């Protein structure tokens with residue numbers, strides 16, 4: 001179905017009128033086409049170089065913009081100006097290891113490597129800055145300098161054009177459990193590849209996976225694994241199911257019986273199972289586990305459960321009664337708390353495996369609030385607390401289970417297509433990528449968090465919103 | 473001959489005969505009211521949706537099952553290969569054979585019997601049985617005069633001849649012949665036939681209304697409790713049966729005027745008769761081994777079946793009374809009594825059909841004179857009858873009813889546990905009755 005905005009913006013007339021044309025984003029498991037450039041700031045760091053090595057990426061050295069390296073350019077009218085050194089051809093990404101950065105002066109090195117790189121960055125190129133969790137950086141100056149990286153990265157995200165993104169990864173190096181290259185590999189691979197198409201201006205936290213080193217990133221990381229996706233009958237959930245199936249998973253697709261037609265189409269398309277179930281049913285958790293145990297054998301365990309099913313009952317708070325209020329909190333928050341509790345019972349046949357993953361779908365509304373969505377925002381904000389608490393639970397850490405959330409912004413589903421044109425047009429323009437995301441963009445972020453290789457990320461929320469200009 | 477070819481020569485097998493055929497599960501779409509949600513859905517679309525839901529439930533996408541047997545009572549001539557076409561449009565492997573079978577309202581159950589028997593004989597390891605019907609998209613035939621004129625015009629060699637042939641059409645010829653829910657040999661509608669039976673057996677209006685209300689309440693409770701979560705798949709805009717009235721009551725039904733029969737003795741209303749409906753239902757059957765290899769559930773075992781027919785044309789017996797004969801024959805063959813069942817599924821063509829059948833089994837005279845038995849079959853425990861509702865509430869898309877009932881009963885029996893027993897009884901146009909026994913696994 002051709003979106004009206006799409007027609008408007010791809011129309012040559014619209015182009016002449018100056019409506020900015022959204023770039024077709026690079027998606028999927030595709031690295032940038034140009035070379036990856038590696039830079040350091042504050043001193044030589046080895047973490048990123050080792051990580052690129054693990055990923056089989058051979059980086060170019062970064063060009064540095066200093067008065068000495070600038071070149072004189074003469075235009076047709078004979079005027080001259082100094083320009084930064086330029087790369088021989090377009091580059092695909094710049095990865096900046098700023099983990100050794102401790103002073104305000106060190107920040108100059110960040111500017112000096114980014115300036116030439118941004119001028120040569122290809123469409124859908126990547127800026128990835130790796131810094132320290134500021135609070136672990138030590139002296140106040142070091143904390144301040146590390147924190148400064150957030151301002152730089154988020155601004156670069158807003159300045160980039162043509163589908164390029166900028167993100168900051170925070171790691172631990174000075175704590176008792178330092179982040180290793182194996183810990184970082186999955187996140188760096190995600191950010192460089194097209195899978196992170198709609199993630200920009202984001203700060204990602206990578207810790208340490210513990211003794212069992214994370215497996216290296218693979219193209220089909222879910223081969224032979226069972227993945228449960230709720231609300232899989234349509235929209236984002238259908239894309240999640242398809243993405244996991246693409247990456248090798250056997251998907252148990254859950255939705256209410258009313259959504260059964262869509263659900264069976266999704267399940268049949270990906271060779272998975274349809275499980276019709278209202279997640280608010282008191283026995284929902286045991287029915288999911290029961291299905292897995294019966295259909296894959298008593299020894300089978302779930303690798304990932306994705307809590308995607310969600311509803312809205314929008315009304316201003318002044319007009320909201322208890323019934324409306326309760327239904328949203330029940331579906332979006334209470335039901336998955338109950339289901340998690342059941343699936344986490346260790347001895348339960350068909351429960352969540354050690355090394356398993358829980359990923360829940362929050363929303364930017366949960367971070368920023370939205371008029372008319374108090375109950376929805378409550379539920380989605382609640383999820384952020386839930387994953388933080390579960391991510392900090394040592395019993396889960398001991399079992400190698402991670403719990404994370406994604407927070408989608410404006411995602412073009414059928415529901416979004418029903419939003420009035422002007423509101424929709426504004427909504428999808430108010431972000432750095434100047435377009436709405438696709439369901440697959442959310443799905444890729446979820447699959448990344450669920451990846452066995454993403455073992456060092458837990459208790460986090462990953463926004464998939466193309467860097468919204470408003471909100472938190 | 474290469475080694476490859478040699479190994480592909482089928483080896484004669486000794487098949488232990490007969491082996492068990494089991495019911496793995498079923499799927500139906502919610503049933504629609506004629507002219508309702510499925511008004512523009514074809515039989516093929518509905519049957520395909522029912523198959524796809526079954527395939528998704530059991531993770532069979534791209535796989536081949538032994539065969540698919542299904543049918544429709546009201547069928548367009550273009551649907552001569554309805555089931556095979558539906559299979560080709562479904563997620564099943566295109567190498568899955570399929571055929572149509574038809575025995576009026578008994579179609580669905582007859583396909584189950586057919587597939588089960590092939591499994592029991594070792595001809596199949598798995599199969600899908602079912603049926604579909606649309607009262608909304610029923611074939612409309614042109615009248616005889618128009619039909620002849622059109623054939624003539626088609627055969628015409630010159631434009632003149634064609635004009636002449638078409639000029640022969642009279643205005644009256646243009647009225648379409650819609651299919652009638654009437655017996656060809658008596659010209660009476662099924663309802664009129666049943667009205668006679670109801671009168672003959674003295675089935676009171678209140679009892680019929682009570683049965684209808686129970687059907688609605690039971691079905692509503694089953695939907696509410698999620699019983700159909702793994703038996704039905706939403707289709708188009710329906711997520712529940714369209715004719716279901718959870719809040720109906722005996723008082724409300726008592727308001728309705730009789731539509732069949734005449735005068736004082738007329739008891740049958742739109743409330744206690746099954747409405748015309750649209751829908752599809754399918755059942756997955758297999759051997760125990762086939763199910764076990766795929767980690768599929770086994771709900772119930774198909775035990776046995778019987779079909780009877782009565783001479784309703786001469787008026788010797790009521791049109792829908794054949795199950796009253798089929799059941800005792802089946803009981804005798806299995807050495808069972810009518811009371812040996814945990815669940816009874818008696819298709820509610822009309823409330824009075826169920827009640828007349830039960831009365832017949834309780835009647836000493838009927839059992840002696842008609843069935844040749846020393847004693848009546850006796851009463852059944854009414855609390856075990858159609859416990860999750862039946863056709864009065866769900867609707868009755870003719871060929872889909874058998875699949876609905878078999879899947880529902882199989883799940884009920886599996887909940888009751890191994891060895892529990894269920895009886896299915898379905899009356900059909902043409903004076904036939906198809907009945908079967910299932911046993912919980």
Ligand SMILES: NC(=O)c1ccc[n+]([C@@H]2O[C@H](COP(=O)([O-])OP(=O)(O)OC[C@H]3O[C@@H](n4cnc5c(N)ncnc54)[C@H](O)[C@@H]3O)[C@@H](O)[C@H]2O)c1
Nearest residue numbers: 231233234235236255256259278279308309310363408411
């Ligand atoms: N579309 C967006 O722009 C957007 C933005 C932020 C967050 N989200 C979140 O993403 C998730 C998916 O959104 P979507 O746009 O695809 O919505 P959607 O309404 O298209 O799909 C939600 C699915 O969940 C199912 N569902 C609802 N209640 C259920 C229950 N009780 N049990 C089982 N299944 C149930 C629905 O039947 C439906 O198939 C939701 O959690 C939503 O809040 C969406």
